[in-house]
Amino acid sequence: MKKEKNNIEFCGQTIIHDDVVRDVNERMLFDETVMALAEFFKVFGDPTRLKILYALSISEMCVCDLAALLSMSQSAISHQLKVLRQTRLIKYRKDGKVVYYSLDDDHIRHVFEQGLAHVNE
Amino acid sequence: MKKEKNNIEFCGQTIIHDDVVRDVNERMLFDETVMALAEFFKVFGDPTRLKILYALSISEMCVCDLAALLSMSQSAISHQLKVLRQTRLIKYRKDGKVVYYSLDDDHIRHVFEQGLAHVNE
DNA sequence: ATATCATATGAATACTTGTTCATATATTAT
DNA sequence: ATAATATATGAACAAGTATTCATATGATAT
Numbered sequence: 001m002k003k004e005k006n007n008i009e010f011c012g013q014t015i016i017h018d019d020v021v022r023d024v025n026e027r028m029l030f031d032e033t034v035m036a037l038a039e040f041f042k043v044f045g046d047p048t049r050l051k052i053l054y055a056l057s058i059s060e061m062c063v064c065d066l067a068a069l070l071s072m073s074q075s076a077i078s079h080q081l082k083v084l085r086q087t088r089l090i091k092y093r094k095d096g097k098v099v100y101y102s103l104d105d106d107h108i109r110h111v112f113e114q115g116l117a118h119v120n121e
Numbered sequence: 122m123k124k125e126k127n128n129i130e131f132c133g134q135t136i137i138h139d140d141v142v143r144d145v146n147e148r149m150l151f152d153e154t155v156m157a158l159a160e161f162f163k164v165f166g167d168p169t170r171l172k173i174l175y176a177l178s179i180s181e182m183c184v185c186d187l188a189a190l191l192s193m194s195q196s197a198i199s200h201q202l203k204v205l206r207q208t209r210l211i212k213y214r215k216d217g218k219v220v221y222y223s224l225d226d227d228h229i230r231h232v233f234e235q236g237l238a239h240v241n242e
Numbered sequence: 243a244t245a246t247c248a249t250a251t252g253a254a255t256a257c258t259t260g261t262t263c264a265t266a267t268a269t270t271a272t
Numbered sequence: 273a274t275a276a277t278a279t280a281t282g283a284a285c286a287a288g289t290a291t292t293c294a295t296a297t298g299a300t301a302t
Contacts, residue, residue: 007247013189014248016219021186024176028190031168034175036240038168045163046260047155054155055145063279065142068134069149076261078280097269097278098137107239114235118228119157135278167290184249197291199250218248218299243302250297258289267280272273 043087044115048072048080052101056090057109060102164208165236169193169201173222177211178230181223 084090129136205211
């Protein structure tokens, strides 16, 4: 049996189902959690970074090679590697002048596959 | 035993390890796949959309209620719902003037949890 | 028909972001 | 030291995007 509607004003917003809103509000995620989550997914939301991650899931590579592979400037690649480093998705080791990048964690592969599964329906 | 370096120029880019680049290049994803994947993750890369998705993972809700829940304008919510609709992450049913939104698929919940698992380390 | 309410949407704006360009740093070779 | 090479980075610019504002649409009630 449907309960009757009881429209309420709250913070200038009309609430039609205050019971549902109250319930969901109590279970809502912390703002910082949502922010962190958004940042995490945002990193995967760029073709260049996805290609880099995919490439590194196959083999560690240096900046030069990644630039050649993706036909992009060394600078562009380097900037994106910085983003991936800062979000701890990749790690690196230095060997002389050359810096080798690799995935930080197999966990990343899983997220990637998860996305691929969706895209391929 | 490390193979000696054989720097090559390709499309204006220096290649240090041409064997690795060639190998990875052969296995590289199609551009359209990468694009679709980026679009998919991009949708999850916004706090407002994440909150909406999370809310809908608990209960179906109408636009009014979502606006009240997130303390945002009806218009802002409606615009984001459009994005979520177009990417087929949510579906809706109409009951008179009221439009009820819900997750399109339990699969979305899984991606969400996957992200949460990462954020919570 | 008219008013009201829930939702949708186009345009404008403010903000974010990916790439380029120029340059800096660091390591190796001469 | 000097030159060459691999990588990093700050600033500028272009392209993309989330929200607001004003308004449109569509349904219900009077």
